[in-house]
Each structure stands twice: as structure tokens, then as C-alpha cells.
Amino acid sequence: METGSSTLRIGIAGYGHLGQYLVEKILKDGPGLGLILAFVWNRNSDKLKGVVPAELILEDLSCFADRRCDVIVEVCHPQIVRDFGLHFLSQSHFMVGSPSALSDPDLNQKLRQASLQYSRTLYVPSGALWGGQDIQRLNDSGILKALFIRMSKHPSCFRLTGDVLTDWTEGEGRRVLFRGSVAELCPLAPNNVNTMAAAAVAAGKLGFTGVQGEIVSDTALKDYHVVEVEVTGPDGFSVHTVRRNPAKLGAVTGSATYNSFWNSLLICKGHGGRVHLC
Numbered sequence: 045m046e047t048g049s050s051t052l053r054i055g056i057a058g059y060g061h062l063g064q065y066l067v068e069k070i071l072k073d074g075p076g077l078g079l080i081l082a083f084v085w086n087r088n089s090d091k092l093k094g095v096v097p098a099e100l101i102l103e104d105l106s107c108f109a110d111r112r113c114d115v116i117v118e119v120c121h122p123q124i125v126r127d128f129g130l131h132f133l134s135q136s137h138f139m140v141g142s143p144s145a146l147s148d149p150d151l152n153q154k155l156r157q158a159s160l161q162y163s164r165t166l167y168v169p170s171g172a173l174w175g176g177q178d179i180q181r182l183n184d185s186g187i188l189k190a191l192f193i194r195m196s197k198h199p200s201c202f203r204l205t206g207d208v209l210t211d212w213t214e215g216e217g218r219r220v221l222f223r224g225s226v227a228e229l230c231p232l233a234p235n236n237v238n239t240m241a242a243a244a245v246a247a248g249k250l251g252f253t254g255v256q257g258e259i260v261s262d263t264a265l266k267d268y269h270v271v272e273v274e275v276t277g278p279d280g281f282s283v284h285t286v287r288r289n290p291a292k293l294g295a296v297t298g299s300a301t302y303n304s305f306w307n308s309l310l311i312c313k314g315h316g317g318r319v320h321l322c
């Protein structure tokens with residue numbers, strides 16, 4: 045819903061690292077910026093009690109519409125995007141914190157349709173992606189030829205679904221874990237490749253099957269994650285960026301990504317019935 049006023053009501057689904065950060069920021073800085081918290085949901089609501097004001101705790105996510113939000117932010121798990129994404133878009137703009145969920149072509153298509161049908165924006169935060177708007181511009185002009193993203197992290201920072209990294213040892217150095225399309229990578233490392241998923245959204249014409257990615261384990265990376273982006277355009281045009289994202293050992297999310305999420309949320313004021321990288 046649009047309130048007609050300049051105040052945006054925000055619902056947060058998920059109270060892990062990102063959820064806690066966003067809730068704290070909205071409570072502290074939101075009112076001055078025209079943002080107020082409408083609800084916080086977590087699958088285990090005990091985690092919220094005594095920390096989040098009682099009236100803001102939503103016990104049952106199916107009742108989200110009662111809180112009349114302008115924007116709902118998912119920061120928990122791709123499953124919640126699958127289960128609730130369409131419902132969220134029928135009522136509010138939706139910022140999908142786990143865009144790896146969009147690698148499922150059927151869900152991707154349904155969310156795009158819902159966004160159009162209800163004139164609500166499906167926002168995809170750029171996360172640790174550098175140059176997303178530039179990639180999107182090349183894509184929209186039809187001159188983006190190829191896109192490759194490499195994410196290198198300490199092995200303790202990966203959460204993989206298979207057993208490719210169960211045997212790592214400190215000091216082993218660099219190991220390429222997987223190279224392939226972002227569509228293939230998303231199910232393998234759903235929590236680690238959201239940045240690549242955002243890139244696949246920016247490069248919509250290449251899409252999840254056309255954008256290539258690589259995940260690399262490197263025991264030397266104790267203090268930061270590295271995100272490399274290689275963009276290829278026509279006539280020898282190319283861009284290569286290397287982003288060092290400070291991160292603690294074992295952290296899935298680099299520390300600069302938190303601030304990036306907050307800045308993304310500030311953009312979510314409604315951009316019509318479409319997908320928007322923010």
C-alpha cells in the first residue's frame with residue numbers, strides 16, 4: 045500500500061545478522077528519514093522478545109497484511125521468498141534479501157508477473173556488487189556481451205549444500221570450488237552467491253544461465269572477501285573491478301554489505317511494477 049504521506053512503513057522478515065542491523069537502524073535513524081517499523085518477524089519469535097518492542101513483533105507471517113506495510117524486506121532464507129514473495133507483492137513493494145531464490149525460473153517469472161499485476165516493485169539489493177547500475181545500463185542498451193563474477197573467501201565463510209569443502213585445512217591456500225553459470229551456483233551456495241544473483245538480475249538479458257560465476261576458497265583471506273567482476277561489451281570494451289569487503293573469519297556477509305543494504309532500503313520508495321536493482 046502507498047500511504048499517501050512521505051512516511052514508509054517497513055516490515056522485516058528475518059532477525060539474523062542483516063535483520064537485526066536493519067531493525068536497529070530503522071528504530072534509531074528511520075523516523076528522521078521517513079521510515080517507520082511496521083513489524084518484525086522471525087521464525088523463532090523468542091529471539092525478538094525483550095529486544096524488539098512487543099507491538100512490533102509479528103508472530104505469524106501469514107498475517108503480514110494486517111500491518112499495512114509499504115515495503116517488506118526479506119532477510120532470512122530463499123524459502124520465504126518462495127512461500128511469501130507473491131503474497132508480499134500483492135500488498136507491498138518487496139525487497140528480496142535472498143535473490144538467489146530468483147535462480148528458479150518459474151519463481152522468477154511469477155514474481156515478475158505479480159510485480160506487474162499489482163504495480164509493486166520487486167527490489168533486488170546490490171549487496172556486494174560493484175557497478176550494478178552500469179551493468180544494467182549496458183544490458184538495457186543491448187551491448188552487454190558477457191559477465192563473470194568471482195567470489196573468493198576464507199573456507200569458514202562458505203555455507204555450501206554439497207560436501208565440496210568439508211575437508212579444508214588451515215594454510216592450504218587457494219581452491220576453486222565451482223565454476224559455472226549463476227543458475228548452477230545458486231542451489232550449491234545459496235547464502236554465498238546473492239551478489240552474483242543481483243548481477244544476474246542487472247544483466248537480465250544474459251540472466252542466471254548466461255552470467256558465469258566462480259567461488260574460490262582461500263585460507264589467506266582471513267580479513268576480507270574478494271568480489272571480482274568482469275564485464276565484456278562490444279569492440280574490445282571491458283571492465284574488471286576487484287572489491288575487498290572486510291569480513292570476520294566465518295562471516296558469510298562482509299561488513300560493508302550491511303551499509304549497502306541500508307542504502308538499498310532507502311531507495312525502496314516505489315518504482316512501478318517491475319524489478320529494480322537498488
Ligand SMILES: NC(=O)c1ccc[n+]([C@@H]2O[C@H](COP(=O)([O-])OP(=O)(O)OC[C@H]3O[C@@H](n4cnc5c(N)ncnc54)[C@H](O)[C@@H]3O)[C@@H](O)[C@H]2O)c1
Pocket residue numbers: 058059060061062063086087088118119120121122123124141142143169170171172234235236238239296297301
Ligand atoms: N543480497 C545480499 O547481498 C546478501 C548478503 C548477505 C546475506 N544475504 C542473504 O540474506 C539472508 C539473511 O542473511 P543473514 O546474514 O542475516 O543470515 P543469518 O543466518 O544471520 O540470519 C538468518 C535468519 O533467518 C532465519 N532462517 C533461516 N532459515 C530459515 C527458513 N528456512 N525460514 C525462515 N527463517 C529462516 C534464521 O533463524 C535467522 O534468524 C540469507 O538468505 C542470506 O543468504 C544476502
